[in-house]
Amino acid sequence: MKRIVQRHAHLEGARDVFVVEALAKELNPEWVRDVLRECDRESIRERLLPATLVVWLVILLGLFRRESYFNLLEKVDGALWTFQHWPKGPPTTRALTKARDRLGVEPMKKLHERAAREWVKRHSGLLFQGRRVYACDGSTYKTPDTDKNARAFGRPGASRGRAAYPQMRAVTLTDVGTRIRVAERHGPYGTGEIHLARRLLPEIPPGSLVLFDRNFLAYDLLWDLHRSGSDFVVRVKEGVRPRLVRRIGPGDAIVEIDIPRQPYRKQRPDMPRTWRLRMITYRPEGSSETFRIFTTLLDLEVPSNELAQLYHNRWEEESATDELKTHLCDGSTVNRAVVFRSKTPERVEQEWYGLLLAQNAVHATMDTAAATHQKSPRRLSFTSALERVREAVYEMSRLPTHLLFRPYRAMLKKILRATVPLRPNRKNPRCVRIKMSKYPLKENRHVA
Structure with a gap:
């Protein structure tokens, strides 16, 4: 036969x-x-x-x-x-x-970069005031517990003994309209997200609009992004106190922030002492929390409520991370399973690009399907x-x-x-159903 x-x-x-x-x-x-x-x-x-x-x-x-x-x-x-x-x-x-x-790693890395460029050209994304909208965020990914992975990626701290698994940290740039991961930078767990985001800047197309969480409120990062020809919307941390320059309307104002000499202007003499931005203050429907966002979109013809609604499209980046960890890798929100199967750092990196290519290919296929009936791929x-x-x-x-x-x-x-x-006002409080296990910590060689 x-x-x-x-x-x-x-x-x-x-x-x-x-x-x-x-x-x-x-x-x-x-x-x-x-x-x-x-x-x-x-x-x-x-x-x-x-x-x-x-x-x-x-x-x-x-x-x-x-x-x-x-x-x-x-x-x-x-x-x-x-x-x-x-x-x-x-x-x-x-x-x-x-x-x-x-x-090796290099062909998979270059294939991801090549495919991402082609997909962005081929598939339409979300546009706001003529700018293509992206979201940038970081996350950590568990690797198998081997000595080589531990040396290459490191482990987070733990309240009992040491963390069970080495972890890789990555920052990704996601096209909001299609959830295609356009670019990434990764490194050991100890590498900060801001550092990885700085390395990601050359991959952001000029004329883009990038949405950031408040963790990315680093003035040199945002200054370099703006100088490259792109704009941003970023959430403001609680301790930031800008000066009011001009009130535009309820919860909408032009403000001025001081850029500290340390750690910014001493290393970056090209940066100004102050920076004028637009700040929008609002409270999402059904929430008790007040949000403040900075943006370089100073055009007063852009309504503040549209900018506030736009910012919550940052969830598309969070959703893309959930897709990779929970659905593509069959993980669980309870045990937070190991993402990678590879036991050496080089194979982990190679596998990382394979995962991104697989996820992106599924999203590109979804966009192709949606285009046949003029639907949004996010539906x-x-x-x-x-x-x-x-x-x-x-x-x-x-x-x-x-x-x-x-x-x-x-x-x-x-x-x-x-x-x-569509879930425009999505909320996800940082809490869990199961806090911790009652069982003792398992060692590498556990004897019953």
Whole structure:
């Protein structure tokens, strides 16, 4: 029977290069070949795991986070490409580990950057006063507890002993309209979010509007962003006391802030002593908390209530982080599971880009589906789209090229059926259902 299927695959034209057909419209296979060529990682001799296949497998490791190496290779086995190139069955998990090490981090990093640039051009985002809106925020991601990961990433403090897992810190720039992670910078746990955000600035397109949480109220960061041709909306910390220059309306004013000599002007003599910004003060409906936001949008024709509503689109960045941790990685809000499976820092970084590419590809597919019916992609369910993409990856890999259109269109239609409401005034208090465990701390080698 297998010979018949193999012969059929040959007659139908088996793929010369491995491709994940369900994602190929959004993640162009030519981009994969380009970055491999640029990084000098193209496979010269014929292998069971050529470099192009390994790139796709790293993305699939993110898309199918719950699957082990073994199960993922078994899932790939049976695709038209593997019938031709794996006559004795899939390679071992050890072979996949070695292939990942040959590939390295750089091709995945460059592929993420290339794909993000193309997706921003191709997919329409949220515009405000002619500016494309992005949100910037940081988060931490647990890695497996190995000595190498601990040395590379470090651990947070803990009230009992040491923290269970090393953690990587990352700051991401997310396109608000599509939730595509446009750019990122990451480092050890001890690296501050402001430092990572400064490194992210060159990736922000001029003419953008960036939404920040109050943790990013660093004047040099915001000054450099504004000088690059972009604007921002940032929440103001409680201790900041600006001087009133001119009142525009209720809760709306032009204010002046002093930029301290330390730590800013001493290192940055190009920065001014004072800075005039617009400050909007408001209380969201149903909330007892008063918000203050600074913005460089000084145009008085822009209503303050629209700016206040705009700021809460920052939740799209929070939602994108939740999608990656909770849904893509099958984590839980209770046990806050380990995001990565890799046991060395280089593989963790490689896996990080695979996760971002997988998440972005799902969002790009959602936007393509939404565009067919003039819907907002934010009205579509990510969890449903993720499952539909996973199903299509398996189904389409076993079909000849001329039969791929129908299951692809079916996938888009199914994605369109799962809609969610817009949540403009979303709130999420920082509290948990389970505070802590009553059990003793588990050591690396625990004896009962």
